[in-house]
Amino acid sequence: MTKPKKLALLALAFTMFGLYKLFVVFQDMQTGCIQFQTHRTCSYENAENFQGMLDLELMLACAWAAGAVVCWMVAAQAHKQER
Numbered sequence: 402m403t404k405p406k407k408l409a410l411l412a413l414a415f416t417m418f419g420l421y422k423l424f425v426v427f428q429d430m431q432t433g434c435i436q437f438q439t440h441r442t443c444s445y446e447n448a449e450n451f452q453g454m455l456d457l458e459l460m461l462a463c464a465w466a467a468g469a470v471v472c473w474m475v476a477a478q479a480h481k482q483e484r
Contacts, residue, residue, distance in 0.1 A: 405480040412472030419465035426462050429455060 429435045434443040435454050444451040 403483065405476055405483055408472065408476035408479050412469060412476050415465060415469035415472050419462065419469045422458075422462035422465050426455070426459050429458065 433445065433451075434441055435451065435458065437454065442451055442454055
């Protein structure tokens with residue numbers, strides 16, 4: 402397998418995981434509860450703690466999405482250099 406194909410597969414994995422994390426964030430916003438390890442935090446119990454955890458979850462999801470964009474750019478550059 403060539404280097405651009407390996408990088409494209411890695412970028413695809415980052416993209417899928419980033420989309421999954423964004424889906425989880427939107428689902429948490431809809432339900433009002435976040436599952437963290439074995440503890441479930443809901444917005445009606447402690448709104449400030451819930452909002453902080455939701456912000457952290459959104460930041461991590463955006464980091465995965467940004468990582469996916471960078472991987473796609475690297476894969477495109479490797480494909481261009483291979484020619």
